[in-house]
């Protein structure tokens with residue numbers, strides 16, 4: 001298997017080529033009055049968590065076509081994230097889904113993760129499917145359910161997830177509810193939200209002092225008429241009523257087409273209530289496609305608001321996580337592309353001339369405002385991202401390194417062709 005030394009040797013071989021690409025962009029930015037070193041420093045420390053369910057090939061309602069060599073256990077998922085982090089130096093955390101990935105020996109799992117330089121990000125609860133040994137069914141909802149027994153079961157599950165997270169050193173619980181209705185009249189909207197709020201309060205009261213709960217929203221699916229937490233407004237309302245440790249989580253795919261997500265980001269940060277991000281991209285709905293593969297400009301505009309918010313609001317530090325799954329690509333290749341896309345958008349948002357943008361806004365100079373944003377968006381910052389990655393010990397070109405070293409082939413040889421990772 002590939003080692004850190006292989007990566008460093010390869011980087012040395014690519015040094016001249018890299019300099020040829022890096023110098024012109026660094027010079028151009030310096031000429032524009034941008035401190036390139038400070039941008040690189042921000043890129044160096046930017047880390048994005050990998051969810052434990054993203055290491056297997058995703059599927060659709062119709063079929064799943066596993067890639068082979070998929071991780072068969074939590075230990076192997078950690079190895080995959082470790083490999084990814086070795087390649088890109090930007091994914092130093094794993095986000096666990098319970099019960100798909102219950103650590104049997106938390107101490108051993110924590111040690112294994114730490115040997116790969118990995119931490120545990122937010123833990124995710126699951127009340128969207130019934131487990132084989134379930135005493136109750138979530139068919140008609142969980143925290144919103146009309147039957148108190150079902151709600152109590154869902155609350156107990158979330159508390160258990162927090163306890164698993166505590167044992168691993170995690171600091172947040174992410175709650176996404178598949179609660180809703182598919183037909184008019186099925187659910188009393190007001191009462192369903194009230195029950196959800198009361199249930200969430202009990203979960204909130206179980207949080208350790210230094211923990212957060214991130215409340216995710218989604219307008220439709222799995223139900224098609226209503227969802228109990230359909231939008232950022234409802235998520236914000238719940239997070240506000242729960243208390244300081246509760247924040248909203250934006251999943252890019254959880255919006256209706258053409259929603260102005262960048263504006264949602266700005267408003268939530270203004271309210272100090274944006275807790276985290278789930279990265280993906282979509283054309284039609286919650287397509288879970290690779291970040292920025294469909295709408296890179298919108299993704300840049302979102303990052304522009306994130307950077308502005310991080311610089312000018314008191315919003316707490318954000319949890320960044322990829323939430324995508326693919327049925328066509330090698331999952332590791334897909335994650336490499338996703339991390340790269342995120343860092344590119346972040347770098348572009350960092351080079352936005354904020355003083356010029358402010359001036360354009362203050363004088364209603366619409367054309368100038370557009371120039372400022374598009375100048376940043378049209379700057380090729382890939383060499384900047386590569387420079388930062390290599391400084392942090394990552395590979396010059398992670399995707400190429402993954403392919404040239406035939407890592408998938410090695411994983412198949414080790415784990416088998418027909419392995420299937422736990423998850424959906």
Ligand SMILES: [Mn+2]
Nearest residue numbers: 216251278323
């Ligand atoms: Mn999500």
